[in-house]
Amino acid sequence: MVNKPAQRPQNEQLHSPKAVTPTRKSFQRLADADRRRALLEATLDCIGEAGASGASARRIAERAGVTAGLIRHHFGSMDEMVRQAYAHLMTQLTSEAAEAARAGGDSPEAALARFVAANVMQPNLSPRKVSLWATFIGRVDGEAGYSVIHRDSYREFLEVLTRLIHPVLVKHGRPSSPEACRSLAIALNGLIDGLWLEGSLDHGLYDPHRLPGIALSAAEGLLRLPDTALLRHLTDLPPQD
Amino acid sequence: MVNKPAQRPQNEQLHSPKAVTPTRKSFQRLADADRRRALLEATLDCIGEAGASGASARRIAERAGVTAGLIRHHFGSMDEMVRQAYAHLMTQLTSEAAEAARAGGDSPEAALARFVAANVMQPNLSPRKVSLWATFIGRVDGEAGYSVIHRDSYREFLEVLTRLIHPVLVKHGRPSSPEACRSLAIALNGLIDGLWLEGSLDHGLYDPHRLPGIALSAAEGLLRLPDTALLRHLTDLPPQD
DNA sequence: TCGTTCTTTATACAGTCGTATAACAGACGA
């Protein structure tokens, strides 16, 4: 799993004779926040491409164009950096989806429809993102630091969803108590998560372009809205290549 | 991440002086199938408890009560064993859920309700199972061997679901063409996956006991069934502690 | 009871892991 015996010697070219005066790699100093972000994104890149086992300190550092020692300097430990990369990812994910709902100030139905659809369309529908997400989810149970990040980001997502659902329910005269809203938000979140997941993995069993339609139709039924209450906003959406 | 510096020396007691006549560990030979199953289950245990990084060949072997060399003997490589452990897990998961639907030969609605509910109740609702599942899902993109296992098990699940949905739609006079069934199965699968996932992780944001009710109510809406068409079978279900 | 078979143990190996430490050098104020 680790030991692919014959690896390239990786001599890196452009080295001066080296035995005489061992010249060092030139570098530039960055502000703490900038270097941290670069490392976090390199971490996500590595995990996304090669999985958790392929994301070693040395490999991440190389990806970020620095040496491995910097990890300790900026994050204290590898573990801590990976944890922060998870938080970084989840912040990105939910903020991107929430932004999709804000774009355009139409009816409550339109906003909800855009949000639901955006979660099962590119760029959110992405094997890389699902791989990353899944890798981290695998650590939520048992590793305390991960579970609080998960809980926080899940709560955030539920709240966004609740704020989108409530006005729609009111407008259509459906029960809209906090409890009703919450149950529906939980269910709708499940639907979105599951479709996003399977759609992203792109197993070839169906065309992912069908997902926005499937998701919106299911959401209508789930919320007991009249047919096409959400679906009719599908044409507003940006085209899918 | 790997190097917890001060590990127990792990001397194992019950050793004869050892320098004189180096006695070997006693063992018993097992049939190939039995030893393989034992190793696969030890693999799942290790990944479930410590994550992918904690599931080394030596640790898995120790868990199974053997030495690491056996992995090569029975599986050829560590990678191959882990892949087969994934297939083993997915077979378990879907067959357990399908069995829940078979138990009791009532109406189509009851069978569907049992299946949906079983997926969001113990013992399917389990942090261990979600952790395992997520860890493997993280490898589906990019590692070819995993993607075919994923596709096969997903297709299997979809087919089970379709067979359960169809008679219910017919009975209630809803559209039941293959295409309609398939779209609904995809959506319902998403709902089940998502609720199973979040419920298993048990973030403390709501009581998982509410999940069967939420899932069944959402499924009713999703399939456009009359209210309580599925929910009224909830009382048949085995009590949740 | 002896031989044979082949699962299993034991050990060695090269490579990678995370991280601690010390020397270097970029950036900036004086």
Place this chain on the structure above:
DNA sequence: TCGTCTGTTATACGACTGTATAAAGAACGA
């Protein structure tokens, strides 16, 4: 232009990785 600060590189260390190999011993037929 020189010092100072500290972000960064380089290197060493011990633990652990997967796997290849050979010896051992459990099970079973004759």
